[in-house]
Amino acid sequence: MCFSSCANLFFVLFILFCYVLDVAIAVDTITSSQPVKDPETLRSKDGNFTLGFFSPQNSKNRYVGIWWKSQSTVVWVANRNQPLNDSSGIITISEDGNLVVLNGQKQVVWSSNVSNTSSNTTSQFSDYGKLVLTETTTGNILWDSFQQPSDTLLPGMKLSSNSTSMRVKLASWKSPSNPSVGSFSSGVVERINILEVFVWNETQPYWRSGPWNGGIFTGIPSMSPYRNGFKGGDDGEANTEIYYTVPSALTFTIYMLNSQGQYEEKWWYDEKKEMQLVWTSQESDCDVYGMCGPFTSCNAQSSPICSCLKGFEPRNKEEWNRQNWTGGCVRRTQLQCERVKDHNTSRDTKEDGFLKLQMVKVPDFPEGSPVEPDICRSQCLENCSCVAYTHDDGIGCMSWTGNLLDIQQFSEGGLDLYIRVAHTELDKGTNTKIIITITVIIGTVMIVTCAYVMWRTSNHPGRIWNLIKSARKGNNRAFVRFNNDETPNHPSHKVIEELSQVTLPELLLFNFERVATATNSFDLSNKLGQGGFGPVYKGKLQDGQEIAVKRLSRASGQGLEEFMNEVVVISKLQHRNLVRLFGCCAEGDEKMLIYEYMPNKSLDVFIFDQSRSKLLDWRKRSSIIEGIARGLLYLHRDSRLRIIHRDLKASNILLDEELNPKISDFGMARIFGGTEDQANTNRIVGTYGYMSPEYAMQGLFSEKSDVFSFGVLVLEIVSGRRNSSFYDNVHALSLLGFAWIQWREGNTLSLMMDQEIHDPSHHEDILRYIHIGLLCVQEHAVDRPTMAAVISMLSSELALPPPSQPAFILQQNMLNLASSEETLRCCSINIVSVTDIQGR
Incomplete structure (x- = not known):
């Protein structure tokens, strides 16, 4: 009796095991004997895609579709124009071997519609979101859903055409609640060796991408060949095609043609478990x-x-x-x-x-x-x-x-x-240019004349004009010459010419005695720090104004050039996030710059000091980041000059009494012309760890070089760690490398060292700032955002693109760079600025 009961139990368990095994095998497969009935679903092996029945928002109709992660992101629909009105639908293989959708009356409402099929077919659901109909014995693919897309372009899906027809194209939904074919369609067109993607409203062109150049569509200015991953051209069979790929599920991207005829680029964000819109093809009426x-x-x-x-x-x-x-x-x-x-x-x-x-x-x-x-x-x-x-x-x-x-x-x-x-x-x-030129010349002469009259009447002894006049007369109390070089192209002459264009009241000339008195004859007790070009002293003028005096060392071989550069640059800048220059002193061998005094010293004194870093909570750190960004945007786009700083780092960010940031040290700054957006130099200057790869290795610098430095600063401010230090010594990771690994592994918050900014209410903002920092330090300059875009990212909640791998993720790379005399002929680890500040 016991043996009989045990045998029956074993039989039941065996049947259940076989059933479970059968379900597991058939989890991504449809056969004639294994249909999918509403509300059953199929899942791709990686679990990202689902095939099943769904109802759009505000609709009771049932459709067979494929979606990514959730039904809010439907990427393909089978029975678009023939919805089911109840939950009796079935997906199966018909007697003729086609994949079909049946209603409750066993009527076909959709079919793969392949001719010459055999009865021995199966349908399988792949990890790419592709539904495939295969001849079982031969393994030949008879049909797949990528050949008949709906409104969404998936990675690996190809839009294609030939000389006679549009082979594969997208068709919009009629409305967000109606997947039936709408008014808009999209496909690829080739016109005499030129490939473009079009959107049509019925038969009329509605939007186009601009010509494809092998890397980007030239009519989409925000497109990046490294980020978007598009490929296209002739497939070798007289078809023209375009498609894209993504590196991993972390950056899963789709392009959807919405019911209004607009392409929408959407990225999946694991942190928020949702798709977010990052780009649309219609940003304006243009x-x-x-x-x-x-x-x-x-x-x-x-x-x-x-x-x-x-x-x-x-x-x-x-x-x-x-x-x-x-x-x-x-x-x-x-x-x-x-x-x-x-x-x-x-x-x-x-x-x-x-x-x-x-x-x-x-x-x-x-x-x-x-x-x-x-x-x-x-x-x-x-x-x-x-x-x-x-x-x-x-x-x-x-x-x-x-x-x-x-x-x-x-x-x-x-x-x-x-x-x-x-x-x-x-x-x-040409005539217009001549008229404009003449007008500018006349206007300039009038301004100079008026300025001269004002100077004569005011008879102020300390203005720039005295300095220029003294220099032209050879007075040894004005700017000294480089080795008595009188050539007109010499830097001293160039800068004097620049100084002559500075509005007279903007910059005062301090005599040596006045500066010496203010600093108590440069007493050591007033010394604030030592920089690459000399010491910095605290001083107080007779009117009580506190100042910081940057005294260039007499042994500095390049000091005069940087000194003059800084005078010219800063004298023309006015912004709350830039340090203010009160004046300069140039007598004999003495060259000094007089700045406003910053009682809270520089940013590195706070963020890299275990005790002082506690004074910077997250609100203050985010305020400092935003202030630096605004200052950089002013330099790049909003000032009278277009300026690249070239040495942005924590020690060059000064903090006032309210811990507001001010960008300082413009000795290495470069002024760009109106149409100039990139320059090249054989003399690489700056600080490794903050230097962009194209500048460090090729001498190329642009606005994006400063953006890279800003990104490093953001990561340092958030983490309280120096980029030049080692993290994970086994792999010799820099801060950028450490941040990238944590980002890729979804462990971004581990970057934060300071417990003071661990308030969970700020975690979302902190993650966003780290994300922005990683976008700024991407290896290719074209991938980095502009400072205008950065400020928009900081001040809004719009979705951010995923970053690509940063430059210099291994500390060893930077050490190799620093020792490479062949690539960099005139470099140093820290040549240009005050890096050991104790106050300023």
């Missing part, structure tokens, strides 16, 4: 195709947004003034080749030329050819029908022979477009 009509340019920053191209005028001025721009513009002056063709030789017969339009989305209907820029220009000039051209290294030459349609002006990125105009239009441009 993103709508052909908003302004032919021969126009659309600029979202202008009012009105539409303007005629240079050399063109509105076709219908009355409509144009009513802001009806669809008629566009027409050429103002007939081209020379057209006049010859019309036998009109009475006018000027000079050859046509080109006007340059910078940083634009180039027009639609380009024609491509693989030639160099000079040949590209000459080919266009020789062809009377050619109205514009451009050249991109990844594409080659592009030219246009019809209307120039859908040009958009960017503030960065894009391409330079050369528009063909008659020679007289070029003259107009």
Whole structure:
């Protein structure tokens, strides 16, 4: 009896085991004998994708779909136009071998619709979110969901076309609650060797990406080849395709065509367990195709947004003034080749030329050819029908022979477009420049004259004019010469010329006796610190004003050049987050800068000191970060000059009595011209650990070099750790490397050393600041945000892009750099600034 009962129990357990085993095997597979019934689901092996039945928001209809993580991110729908009205739906394999969706009456509401299938097929659900129909015996793929996408482009999914049709394209939902096919569709188009992605509203173009150059779409200025991972071109079978990949699930990205015809780039954030919008294809009306009509340019920053191209005028001025721009513009002056063709030789017969339009989305209907820029220009000039051209290294030459349609002006990125105009239009441009130049010269003369009169009447002995006059007379109490070098191109002459342009009341000249008295003859008790170019002293003027005196060492071989540079730069800057320069002293061999005194010394004194760091809670640290960011933005974009600091670090951030940050030490700063955005130097100066890779290794510096230094500062302020120290000594990680590993492993909060900022209520903000810091220290300069973007990130809750691996994650890399005489010919670990400050 007992044996019989045990045998029965064993049989039941065996049957259950087989059932469980069967379910486990079939967890991602559909067969004719293993259908999926509502509300059952299939899960991909990695658990990220789910296939099953769902109802959109505000709808009771049932659809078969695939979603990522949750039903809020549906990426594919089967029965889009034939919803189920109850929960009796089934997904199975039909008798003819197709994958089908059946309703409660066993009627087919959707099918994979493959002809010539066998009855021996299965459907499997992959880790990529792809549903595949396979012939079981041969393993041949008969159909997959990537060939029939809905509204979402997934990693690895290819949009493709050939010369006759659109093979794979997206189609929007009709509305957020209705997955049926909407008005908008999107696909890839190739026009004479030029590949672009389009969005159509029914049959009319609604948006386009701009030409693909092998790395980015040139009409999307925010796109990065390193971040977005797009690839495209000919697939070798006469098809044109575009697709993208992502490195890991940490940066899972989708591109969705929403019901309004806009592409939305969304990233999955594990911390918040949701998809977040990071980019949309329509950020302004200028993103709508052909908003302004032919021969126009659309600029979202202008009012009105539409303007005629240079050399063109509105076709219908009355409509144009009513802001009806669809008629566009027409050429103002007939081209020379057209006049010859019309036998009109009475006018000027000079050859046509080109006007340059910078940083634009180039027009639609380009024609491509693989030639160099000079040949590209000459080919266009020789062809009377050619109205514009451009050249991109990844594409080659592009030219246009019809209307120039859908040009958009960017503030960065894009391409330079050369528009063909008659020679007289070029003259107009030249005449305008001449008029402007003459006006500026006259205005400058008047200002200088007025300033001279004011000086004569005020007779103030301490103003810059006395310094310049003394220098020109050879007075040894003015700026000294470099080795008595009288050459006009010498730095001393250049800076004196710069100083002569400083508004007279802006900067005072202090005599040596006045500075010596203020510092008690530079008594050691007043010494605040020692920097790369000499000591810094505290002083007090007769009126009670406290000052900090930076006294350049006489042994400093490069001190005078940096001294003059700092005088010129700081004298023209006024911002609450920049240190204020009161004046300078230059007598004989003495060269001194007089600053406002900062009672709380420099930032490094606080954040790297175990006891003083407790005075900086999270609110104060975040305020300091934001203040530094505002100061940098002023230098880069908002000041009268465009300045790259080149030595931003904790010891060069001074703190006033309320711990407000002020950027200091402009000895290494570089002034950029209006159109200059990058420069190169053979003399690398600055501090390793804060120096961007392109500057440290190639001598290239730009705004993004300062952004890198800012990112290092952010991580140091949050963590209380120096980037130059070692973390995880086994791997010799720098702070950047340590932060990157913690970020990648989801352990970011372990960066915080100071318990004072461990308040859980601030954790979300702290994580965001670390995220921003990592974005700023990415290896490639193009991937780093601008300071304007950084401030926007700091002050908003918009989703942030995932960072890529930082530069210099291993401390050994920086040590190798520091010892490399072959790559860096004139460098030091800390050559340019006060780094051992005890007060200032």
